[in-house]
Amino acid sequence: MDTITVNELMVVMHTVRDRMHDLKELRLKVSTTDRYFGNVESTKEPEYDVKLVDKKITELQNFIVKADMKIKTSNSKTLIGMDVDVDGLLEPLT
Numbered sequence: 001m002d003t004i005t006v007n008e009l010m011v012v013m014h015t016v017r018d019r020m021h022d023l024k025e026l027r028l029k030v031s032t033t034d035r036y037f038g039n040v041e042s043t044k045e046p047e048y049d050v051k052l053v054d055k056k057i058t059e060l061q062n063f064i065v066k067a068d069m070k071i072k073t074s075n076s077k078t079l080i081g082m083d084v085d086v087d088g089l090l091e092p093l094t
Contacts, residue, residue, distance in 0.1 A: 020060045027053045
């Protein structure tokens with residue numbers, strides 16, 4: 001298991017989300033067949049297997065979920081020291 005910073009993981013998650021978007025568009029394109037009747041008949045053959053594209057999308061979605069859980073777990077354990085009187089900040093105006 002590699003150890004990376006939260007910032008690095010968030011950058012990877014952003015890239016994976018972009019990739020998922022591209023793959024979802026690809027899945028829509030390869031899952032349909034266009035047929036034109038009349039003088040010209042054209043059939044669009046899928047370049048990729050829809051099931052394989054869908055499997056890859058699912059793997060990427062699972063990565064995003066796991067990474068998000070890791071970040072939230074890390075954030076829940078991280079303590080921040082601040083010299084601030086929270087009660088004083090939130091007291092009503094007099």
